[in-house]
Amino acid sequence: MTTLPQHPPGGPITPALPxxxxxxxxxxxxxxxxxxxxxxRASVKKTEPDLDDLFEPDRPDYPEHLLPFRDHPxxxxxxxxxxxxLLAWAWVAFNKNVMDNEQRVVNPGFALxxxxxxxxxxxxxxxxxxxxxxxxxQYHTLMHLNAxxxxxRRRGWHLPETALPLARKARRHEERLAxxxxxxxxxxxxxxxxxxxxxxxxxxLDLMAQDDEVQPVNxxxxxxxxxxxxxxxxxxxxxxxxxxxxxxxxxxxxxxxAFGDGLAAFGAHDLTTWRRIVxxxxxxxxxxxxxxxxxxxxxxxxxxxxxxxxGLCAELGVLDEVSFDWQSVTVR
Numbered sequence: 001m002t003t004l005p006q007h008p009p010g011g012p013i014t015p016a017l018p019x020x021x022x023x024x025x026x027x028x029x030x031x032x033x034x035x036x037x038x039x040x041r042a043s044v045k046k047t048e049p050d051l052d053d054l055f056e057p058d059r060p061d062y063p064e065h066l067l068p069f070r071d072h073p074x075x076x077x078x079x080x081x082x083x084x085x086l087l088a089w090a091w092v093a094f095n096k097n098v099m100d101n102e103q104r105v106v107n108p109g110f111a112l113x114x115x116x117x118x119x120x121x122x123x124x125x126x127x128x129x130x131x132x133x134x135x136x137x138q139y140h141t142l143m144h145l146n147a148x149x150x151x152x153r154r155r156g157w158h159l160p161e162t163a164l165p166l167a168r169k170a171r172r173h174e175e176r177l178a179x180x181x182x183x184x185x186x187x188x189x190x191x192x193x194x195x196x197x198x199x200x201x202x203x204x205l206d207l208m209a210q211d212d213e214v215q216p217v218n219x220x221x222x223x224x225x226x227x228x229x230x231x232x233x234x235x236x237x238x239x240x241x242x243x244x245x246x247x248x249x250x251x252x253x254x255x256x257x258a259f260g261d262g263l264a265a266f267g268a269h270d271l272t273t274w275r276r277i278v279x280x281x282x283x284x285x286x287x288x289x290x291x292x293x294x295x296x297x298x299x300x301x302x303x304x305x306x307x308x309x310x311g312l313c314a315e316l317g318v319l320d321e322v323s324f325d326w327q328s329v330t331v332r
Contacts, residue, residue: 026054026220051146051217055154059215062090066207068269068299074289082281088151089277091218092159094208095144097167097270098225101197102137104170109194110134113239117187120242130239133232140225147221163280168270169197169262176258188255191243196262196309198236201229203305204266237312244316253321259313260323267303267329269293307332 064087069075078086112118114130122130152159165171173193180186208214208222247255271294278286293299306329313319319326 024220026216051150052154054217055150056215057154060084060087060213061151061155061215061218062087062094063207063211063214066090066302068271068274068293068302069289072289072292074283074285078283082283085155085157086277086281086283088155088157088159089280091151091215092148092161093164093167093270093273093277095148096161096164097169097273098144098201098205099141099161100167100170101201102141104166105173105190105193106197107134107137109190109197110137112187112190113243118191118243118246120239120246122239122242126239129235133235136228136232140228143221143225147218150217151215164276165272168268168272169193169265171272172261172265176261184251185254188247188251189258191240192255192258193262193265195236195240195312196259196266198229198232199308199312200266200303200306202226202233202308203303205229206305207302233308237308240312241316256318256321257323259318263306263309263322263324267306268300269302271300301328304330305332306330 061084064070067075067086067090075083110130110133113120113122114127114134116122148159148161151157166174173189176189176193177186180189205222205226208219209226211219244252244255271290274293275287275290278290283289306326310319310326310331313322
């Protein structure tokens with residue numbers, strides 16, 4: 001039997017901000033800004049000093065070791081100002097990836113579950129948990145939007161999200177939706193991508209949350225988001241198991257195929273976005289550098305830990321059916 005968070009019968013679904021340490025000035029500033037923006041709608045566009053005051057200009061905005069071309073001669077030859085601007089773009093792209101995924105993949109997936117699109121026999125408690133998760137995702141979007149805005153203000157660089165393409169994960173999701181012939185295929189595509197996303201985003205956020213060298217505001221944004229996602233991961237896993245158990249052979253095979261597609265999309269570097277950043281910075285030799293990255297498979301994988309997803313596939317009995325190279329990732 002699925003066990004999900006309990007709520008008072010008939011009680012309101014109250015969105016909860018991520019748990020935080022009030023004694024940590026950076027965590028407290030992120031939460032205070034988030035709460036103020038959410039409850040005072042007119043204040044969203046007003047300048048608030050808390051996060052700005054905690055910004056440390058000498059810290060990098062993004063971990064250099066995560067760049068797919070971190071040791072490429074073209075990157076190593078860049079002047080320090082260009083390298084710093086590239087790392088700032090990388091942080092904006094990291095946030096845009098999260099926001100595109102939350103808005104274009106995850107919330108649509110949760111909405112399908114809450115509306116009963118899969119006839120999975122979910123009770124009121126499960127629907128409430130999924131609906132709460134949808135509210136959480138809106139908070140997360142705002143958190144990452146705030147973090148990019150602080151970077152732009154303090155660096156004095158434009159760095160607009162609109163200059164970047166739709167993130168790889170959301171882009172692949174939309175490509176599959178466009179190619180689907182039936183509504184049930186679109187629904188199962190979204191469920192598969194939502195499940196992969198919610199069960200892999202912890203590993204993605206950890207790339208920032210566990211790096212003490214980067215900008216504290218950036219690290220804490222990822223850390224706070226990550227705390228909510230541990231709950232979402234459990235919810236998504238239970239929803240996927242409940243739906244999978246009721247699928248007929250045709251739909252089950254389609255779900256498994258979409259799941260494998262999602263695995264490939266969610267773990268890889270978004271080289272389309274990286275190519276755009278290189279062009280925006282007009283890096284000499286940048287195109288050749290990106291071709292080198294694409295031709296070296298070991299550089300294309302960003303997220304390494306697939307333990308939870310591997311465990312789910314094993315429990316569903318589909319490890320051998322999923323088209324994915326488990327040997328290329330970490331499984332504990």
